[in-house]
Amino acid sequence: AQSVTQLDSQVPVFEEAPVELRCNYSSSVSVYLFWYVQYPNQGLQLLLKYLSGSTLVKGINGFEAEFNKSQTSFHLRKPSVHISDTAEYFCAVSGSGSARQLTFGSGTQLTVLP
């Protein structure tokens, strides 16, 4: 079994400031890791994913995340946020292999303040 913990349910930050959204997971097998974003009244959209290879992955809209196996973490970062980044962000994990289900964290609401 696997689980995902997003430690911060809400993160307020001022525009143009850096932000880090934290995600920790637990799993007894190798994992794939994902970050999704949900804008108001919309479905989830994939931001980035880690499947293998380089532990630093870059996604859309200037976001990046680093897979840290020893700390079982996959924190999401952006060096300078915009008002338009206001959304809810979900971390998700699956076991490696194509027939594995996604387990989602509880989400982090990022609010960018002017």
Added chain:
Amino acid sequence: DADVTQTPRNRITKTGKRIMLECSQTKGHDRMYWYRQDPGLGLQLIYYSFDVKDINKGEISDGYSVSRQAQAKFSLSLESAIPNQTALYFCATSDTKGPPNEQFFGPGTRLTVL
């Protein structure tokens, strides 16, 4: 554009009524999923289907049933709706031939059971 669509987008119903939520996709993906989203809980998997003849229960299937009418259509039914089924419901798809476990989401159906 290839897409995942859900109907209806909003539904208010009464306790005891039978409700069907529909999902269609034009992505050509073989796998389809139903999730519910509750505030502070992230997404929980209700049912998933790897092809038309393969239906599997997720973590919270009690009170729900599904039908995979075709590769492109996957419906979720609440046989006798109850108030604690009030939630946001998402359909998602993935492709066996694509990046493992990467899922694409519809816009969601907001269901209220009075």
